[in-house]
Each structure stands twice: as structure tokens, then as C-alpha cells.
Amino acid sequence: MTNIICIICPKGCNLIVSENGGTIGHSCARGEIYGREERINPVRIVTSTVKISGAVHSRIPVKTKTHIPKHLISDAMRLLDDVELTAPVDEGFTVIADICGTGIPWVTTRGM
Amino acid sequence: MHELIVIGGGPAGLAAAYGAWRDGLRKILIIERDKELGGILNQCIHTGFGLEYFKEELTGPEYAGRFIKLLQTTQIETALDTMALKITRSREVHASGKQFGYAVLPAKSVILAMGCRERALGSLGIPGTRPAGIFTAGTAQRYINIEGFMPGKRVVILGSGDVGLIMARRMTLEGAEVLACVEIMPKPGGLLRNVVQCLHDFNIPLYLSHTITEIRGSKRVEQAVVSKVDEKRQAVKGTGFAVDCDTILLSAGLIPEIELPTAAGIKIDPKNIETSAPGVFICGNALRVHDIVDNVTTEALRAGSAAAAFVLSEKIHD
Amino acid sequence: MVDVVIIGCGIVGAAAAYELSRYKLNITVLERENDVAMGSTKANSAVIHAGYDPEPGSLMARLNAEGARLADELCDKLDIPHKHCGALVLAFSKREELLLERLLQNGIKNGVPDLRILPRELVLEMEPNLSGEVAAALHVPSTMVVDPWEYTLALAETAVRNGAEIRLECPAEGITRIPGGYRIHTGKGDVEARTVINAAGLYADKIHNMVSEPAFTIMPVKGEYYLLDKNEGARISQVIFQCPTEEGKGVLVAPTVHGNLIAGPNYVPSKDCGDFATTAGGLAFVMKTARKSVPEINFDANIRNFAGNRAISDYNDFIISEAKGAKGFIDLAGIKSPGLSAAPAIAKMAAGLLTAAGLHLTLKDNFVDKRKRIRFLELTPDERKALVAADPAYGQVICRCETVTEGEIRDALQSPVPPRSIDGVKRRRGAGMGRCQGGFCGPRVLELLAAHYKRHFTEVLQDGAGSHVLVSETKRNPLCMN
Numbered sequence: 022m023t024n025i026i027c028i029i030c031p032k033g034c035n036l037i038v039s040e041n042g043g044t045i046g047h048s049c050a051r052g053e054i055y056g057r058e059e060r061i062n063p064v065r066i067v068t069s070t071v072k073i074s075g076a077v078h079s080r081i082p083v084k085t086k087t088h089i090p091k092h093l094i095s096d097a098m099r100l101l102d103d104v105e106l107t108a109p110v111d112e113g114f115t116v117i118a119d120i121c122g123t124g125i126p127w128v129t130t131r132g133m
Numbered sequence: 134m135h136e137l138i139v140i141g142g143g144p145a146g147l148a149a150a151y152g153a154w155r156d157g158l159r160k161i162l163i164i165e166r167d168k169e170l171g172g173i174l175n176q177c178i179h180t181g182f183g184l185e186y187f188k189e190e191l192t193g194p195e196y197a198g199r200f201i202k203l204l205q206t207t208q209i210e211t212a213l214d215t216m217a218l219k220i221t222r223s224r225e226v227h228a229s230g231k232q233f234g235y236a237v238l239p240a241k242s243v244i245l246a247m248g249c250r251e252r253a254l255g256s257l258g259i260p261g262t263r264p265a266g267i268f269t270a271g272t273a274q275r276y277i278n279i280e281g282f283m284p285g286k287r288v289v290i291l292g293s294g295d296v297g298l299i300m301a302r303r304m305t306l307e308g309a310e311v312l313a314c315v316e317i318m319p320k321p322g323g324l325l326r327n328v329v330q331c332l333h334d335f336n337i338p339l340y341l342s343h344t345i346t347e348i349r350g351s352k353r354v355e356q357a358v359v360s361k362v363d364e365k366r367q368a369v370k371g372t373g374f375a376v377d378c379d380t381i382l383l384s385a386g387l388i389p390e391i392e393l394p395t396a397a398g399i400k401i402d403p404k405n406i407e408t409s410a411p412g413v414f415i416c417g418n419a420l421r422v423h424d425i426v427d428n429v430t431t432e433a434l435r436a437g438s439a440a441a442a443f444v445l446s447e448k449i450h451d
Numbered sequence: 452m453v454d455v456v457i458i459g460c461g462i463v464g465a466a467a468a469y470e471l472s473r474y475k476l477n478i479t480v481l482e483r484e485n486d487v488a489m490g491s492t493k494a495n496s497a498v499i500h501a502g503y504d505p506e507p508g509s510l511m512a513r514l515n516a517e518g519a520r521l522a523d524e525l526c527d528k529l530d531i532p533h534k535h536c537g538a539l540v541l542a543f544s545k546r547e548e549l550l551l552e553r554l555l556q557n558g559i560k561n562g563v564p565d566l567r568i569l570p571r572e573l574v575l576e577m578e579p580n581l582s583g584e585v586a587a588a589l590h591v592p593s594t595m596v597v598d599p600w601e602y603t604l605a606l607a608e609t610a611v612r613n614g615a616e617i618r619l620e621c622p623a624e625g626i627t628r629i630p631g632g633y634r635i636h637t638g639k640g641d642v643e644a645r646t647v648i649n650a651a652g653l654y655a656d657k658i659h660n661m662v663s664e665p666a667f668t669i670m671p672v673k674g675e676y677y678l679l680d681k682n683e684g685a686r687i688s689q690v691i692f693q694c695p696t697e698e699g700k701g702v703l704v705a706p707t708v709h710g711n712l713i714a715g716p717n718y719v720p721s722k723d724c725g726d727f728a729t730t731a732g733g734l735a736f737v738m739k740t741a742r743k744s745v746p747e748i749n750f751d752a753n754i755r756n757f758a759g760n761r762a763i764s765d766y767n768d769f770i771i772s773e774a775k776g777a778k779g780f781i782d783l784a785g786i787k788s789p790g791l792s793a794a795p796a797i798a799k800m801a802a803g804l805l806t807a808a809g810l811h812l813t814l815k816d817n818f819v820d821k822r823k824r825i826r827f828l829e830l831t832p833d834e835r836k837a838l839v840a841a842d843p844a845y846g847q848v849i850c851r852c853e854t855v856t857e858g859e860i861r862d863a864l865q866s867p868v869p870p871r872s873i874d875g876v877k878r879r880r881g882a883g884m885g886r887c888q889g890g891f892c893g894p895r896v897l898e899l900l901a902a903h904y905k906r907h908f909t910e911v912l913q914d915g916a917g918s919h920v921l922v923s924e925t926k927r928n929p930l931c932m933n
Contacts, residue, residue: 026325026326026328026329027326028326028329028330029326030184030326031181031184031324031326031424031425033324033325033326033329065330065334066180066190067306068178068179068180068192069178069306069307070178070277070278070281070925071926072281072926077168077169078279078280078281079280079281080278080279080280080281080925082178082192082193082194082278084178084180084192091334094306094932095930095932098306098930099930101926102926102927103927112194112195112198130178130192130194130195130198131175131194131195131197131198132198166848166851214847216848216851218848218854227832229835229839229846229847229848229856230846230847230848231843231846231847234836234839234840234843234846235832235835235836235838235839235840235846236836237832250886250887250890250891251887251890253754253886253887253888253890254755254888255678255753255754255755255756255888256751256752256753256754258734258750258753258756260728260729260730260731260733260734260756261728261729262727262728262729263727263755263756263757264913264918265912265913265914265918265919265920266913266920268890269890271890272889272890272891272893272894275894276894276921277925280894280908281924281925281926282908282909282921282922282923282924282925283921283922283923283924283925283928284920284921284922285922286922286923286928305930305931305932306930306932307925307926307928308928308929308930308931309928309931310931335932346731347728347731349728351725352915352916352917352918353917353918353919368731379922392852
């Protein structure tokens, strides 16, 4: 049995997940899935920024397009160190196509 | 004359203006002090926005972007780099900025959507020195996410409000070491999900029922003394320990920005989007601090509708 | 070789520089910090005392009364924010009422105008938020409050406009005698001068000892303060003192020129001259004592605590004299309260001592004795419209709490003694002084400073040397994730 606080929504339900993945304490279907997954393969959406020149600001925000394994967070971050974009850039622009073999890209979260 | 002037182009102002447009107003102006619309959402690059309103998880800039794009389909005007300095009960807005210099703009209705500010160090009354390296969490967030600069490398966070928690993770991801998050209350101030994904995920210790009792350092912060507090939130003698750090972030509460209406003698009831002045409405964090932006949006749409109803009913009476 | 070197640019050094810049003299001011007014001048009660307090016949008594009169003129001429608010000295007991009588007689002897003792009812009518426990009060109509930063700055700027040179970050590290004067060794080269004025405040004894045998010692004595939000500023309209003790004028509650409320100071010996830390005990004492005068003060409206150090000497008076065996080396030392009030009179006395030491003072024909600044906040809407139309930078508001515009900050950067740090801008223009304490305008002021000095953001200082705001750019920082 594992105690997990659900991070799917601001409610923060206290989940109890059993060895076979059965979850109690959730108040929605997404929470149930989260509890099961979090026990075996915790994943996160990571957000950060990359350098941009010729824009209103000197950084543009980015995110992993979808969840990546938690243990890859620092490797994913390092991929952004040397990126430098030039304005204009659209929202959803692919900054890094494949984060550490996951096939998941880093994309911008706004245009600039 | 404008039918509606919205003060503030953050999430509340954007939704309020859109709500009024949707309900039939056509001469609407948003006054925004920054160089772009979106307000604080522009620097809130993390996810967690929009689950209620858009039924999907968005980052701050994405959430703001949805409304900015929506506004582009309307003829709502915006004055960027413009600060509202004064309002009157008779709905005149004094504004200063690039677009029209200093101007006194009359309006048939006004929506106040100035958001909130962070509680600053002074009101916390922490003894010690006042060196560089003490920031509110939001100011640090702006430096990191918008300007691209690190305010420090060894960080203690005072207060566990959401902005502080989010910044604990953000600074860690940019190479800082967050040594402690210190909360005077027995439970965290921010959402539990943020405690989990911002502190637990990165093994950042959370000291509940603790506070900073002294700040040390002459030029830049050198140490924060952290002490346990009793039930009356008084520091317990002999429990203090010094943490070597170069930065202290404050995440100790948000305060609605209501100086404009207050100076005009306009009364605010935190439960009511109507103010004591007819035709002047207020919404979002300027009215009361909301946990999630989706609720700000819903409330601001209502304020927009209310302003539209006010203006349109006056028209009928005319 | 210059005619005069002034060591220290607090209120006393700045007043001396201003006074001497009337004359055909080459003047160099050496200041150890990166701005003027960084020592005792930076953190005090900001009161121009009327002068009822010092012992009649003392230097303090004479110079306070004269200095206060001069300060009033200077504030008008040099556009220094000030308020003629008056003061009340409260008595809470029969014994203290007797003390008021003594202060009244003192004051009359010192030439303080319009003093009178008011009964309880009149006091409470004047200031309804005072404690009901008050028994009587001495009313002192001539007490003023001033902005000590800008007072110093106005004097320093005017001195520079009239040809004086101010060298910042230039501490005097040693002095040797040379024929006809002195050679002052600084971290940035030597300066030779016919005469020297020692206005080094907390460090005046050390400077004195560089040329003469030890004659006095300066002990830093800390005073801690609360500065409250403007929404507390209207609680009282005058400076509220309690009866003075051996430890000075005690804890006062006063309106500031900017509309805030200030409460303090206590009186506690400091560890050293650089010890500006507030303490839990000190702040609690100030809060409790201030509430004795004004019980309803809302200390939750605190926007800043700070501490200053008084330069207390082992003499019970100012030390204003030529150092023994050092011709033309004038000590202006032990300038404790009422030093801020007395400063312009101290400067005139110093000029007299320089003459006595053989320096010829000839008035300039073209002495500039005017200064005027644009303060957007104080303008009417029509004035604002015209100003912004002529120069759009005045329309760009940088600090929302205090309504400070980009044009005003630019003016400061182009002034004779420009700010070198974010706090330097704050002291000059008020940006960051308000309730959000720079949370909003800090990044914007930092950007303006970086642009003006063509520096990288990470080089911009909060205040003194070494007080960097930002440590590096984001990205490429090694992660320390556990």
C-alpha cells in the first residue's frame, strides 16, 4: 500500500494505492489513473524557459508537450541550456524534438 | 466616451472585458501597466491552470493566450504601458502612459481588475539586517522567467503559499539549492498538489510551525535563523538554527490592490462584484485572493456582464 | 593641492561642502560609501528639532537653534521636502509635568519661539489619537520634519554645481603631513589639501587620530525604527515626543514628509559602526513605548524596520574645533542629535575655523543657490498633461505605490550626484519606498540602472558595494537536485 497525494487538480485527494494498483480515496476517474501510474511510473509535465533574442523578453516559456518520466527531469532540463531562439516564434513551436528518447518534445507555450 | 474601462489586463481584466463585449458593449478599453496583456500569468510558466474553465491543463501563458486571442476577435481597445493613477466615483479614470500621455478618461462603467500584491518583508517584522537577496516570490519569478536572471543560489523560502512552492521547484530546476521552506502555521499555505510536486519531488524540507527569526548578512544575505513557533505563533527560545543562504524568498500572503477605489472613497465588499459607487465593479484578486485562476475568470465574466447590464439599462433610461 | 578636503558626506560633510562652495575654493569631498548620506544620516528620526532640549550655553543649544532657522531657508531654496508640523512633548505624571516646565525655560533661553505648555484637554483636542493618560504637553510649533536623504543630497548637489568634487567609494585610509597641508591616502590614490574637515561621523575619532593625539572616542549607539504605511500617517499631525531622559529624546511617533508614520528610536550600544541590524527586543520596546503615546498604532501596517547608529562621543557636546597640533584640520565630531538640525550652523562655524586657520574665504560672484526638481505626484492633472506631452518619459510610471515616473528617475541619473544603486534611486525619488517595497518597481529600476551605466544586470547593486541583486543568468547552471 502506498499513500499518494493526488496532483491532478487543486483538490489534492489522499489516495491509497494497493500493490495491484487498486486505488481508493480519489474523487474522479483521472485521480484513479494517477494513483495507479504514480506508484509504478511517476511522470510530470515540466516547464521552463529558453533564451530568445529579438523579442519583448529575453526568455520564452516552454513545456514538455506531455508527461515525461520523473527521473528524466534533470536530463530534460539540460537539453534547454544551449537553445537560443530568434523571434518571432509561435506558440507550440518545437524547441527540442525528442527528450531523451521518449519521443516527447519541448514546445513553447506562447508566441513571442 | 467609453462604455467600459477595465483597469488591469491580467486574467480578471481580460475576462471582464470579454464578458462585457459578449453582452453587447462595444466601446471597451483595457488599461494595462505592462508592455503586454496577460498580467501575472505571463510569469506563471508552470501548469495547473484551466482545468475547470477549459477542462485541460494549461500553463499561465497558454491560459492568458486563450483570452488574448479571443479579444483579437473583438474590437476591444487596449492601452499598454499605461498606469491608472486615480479613479473617481463619477467614473473618471486618470491614466498615464505611452498611448495618450496623461489623460482623464470618462466612462459609463469601470471594472477594477488590478489583481493583488505580495506581502512584503516589513509587515513580517523580522529582526536583523536588510541586505540584498530578499525578494518576494513573485519578484523572483519575474527575474527568472521573464528576465532570465537568477536572484540567488542558496535559498530559504519563508511561507508556503503557492507562489513560494512553485518557485522552490523553479529555482531548483535552474540550479539553485532550496534549503528550506519555512511555514509559521501548522499546515502549508499553498495547495497540497504543489507541496507534493514542488517540494516532495525535489526533497526540499518543509518546516511547519517554524519561522525566520533573524536575517543576517551585511551586503548580501548570509544566514537565515529558523526557529520553531508555539500555538500563538511566538518563536520558542532555544530552537533557532542558522541556515547558510544567499537568498530569502517571501511567500507570506497576497493582498488585494484596492488603493485606487480606497483613495476615491469607494467601498469594497469582498463578497460582491459591485462596489459602493454605481457603475464601478471589481473582480478577481483585487476583490479577494482566489486559489485558482479559473474562478477569477468566472467571476470576471460576471463582472463584465454586470457592467454591460448597467450601461445598457442606463441607455434605456436615457 | 586643493584648498579643502572634507572627509565624509553625511549631512555634516554635505553642509560643509555647500557652505564652502560659496567661496573661491577648490573642494574635494571623500566618501567611503557609494552614495552620500549612508551613515547616521541615513537612518534617524528625520526631525529638525526646535532646540528646547540642549543645555543653554552649549554648542548644541546655539547651533541647533541657528541650524533649524537655516534649515528652513535651505528647504525652500533647494527644494527639500519638509513639513512645518510642530511637536508635542508629552508628560504622563506630575514629575514629568515639572520636567516640561524645565524644558520650556530651557527653550526660552535657547531662543525657541512660541513655546507653551498645554493642559490635557487641549492636547487631546489637538491630537485626538494620543493616549488618554497624557497629563500635559509642551507645544513646540517650530519643529519640522524633513527628508534627511534629500536634505543631504540637495546640499551635496548644490556644492557640486558650484564646483566641489565628490569622490564616492573613496575612504580616507591614512593622512600624512606635508609642507602647507596634508596628504590624504585613499583606496583610489592620494589627495593633497591645505586644510581638512573631519566629518566622518561614526569614524571621526579614527580620522582625528591620523593627525593628532587621541582626544575623543566615538561610540555607535543604535536606534531602531518602524516605518508604517501611509494609511497610518494621519494618526497624528505633529511629532510626538515623550519626556527626554539621559538616553536622549526617547521614542517618538512622527509623520514623515512623505505621509508615512515613523516610530522609534530605542537607545542601545552597537557592536560596531557597521551594525545596522534590528533586534526582536529592540523592536518590541519601540512598539510598546510608542503605544504609550499613541495606543492605537497599527503595527501590522509596518512597511520597513531599520536601525541607525548615533555617533555618541565621550563629550556631552558637539566637538567642533581644530585638532590639537594640527593646523587647518577641523574636527566636526560627536555630532549626535540634534546634528541633523544643527548641520548648516555647524558648517558656518567650520568655515570660521578655517578662516582662523589662515584659509582666505572670498565669495564667488556666480554662486548657484537654487535647486528645483520635478515631482510628478505633486502636479495637478493639467500640469501632468503638459509635462507628459512635452516629455513622454514623465508619463511612464515606474513605481506605482509612490507614483514615480521614468522621467524623474532619468533626472536623478543625470543629476550632479547620480544614484549608483536601486536604493540610491529610492533615496532620491522614492521608487520602492512604498507599501510593496520595490516588489513591482525593483526589476524596472534595475533595468534603468543597467541601461544608464551600460552594465550587465548582474552588476546592478541593491545598495552599497557588494550588494548584488542578481547572481547569474538562468540556464547552464549545474543542477543540485537530490
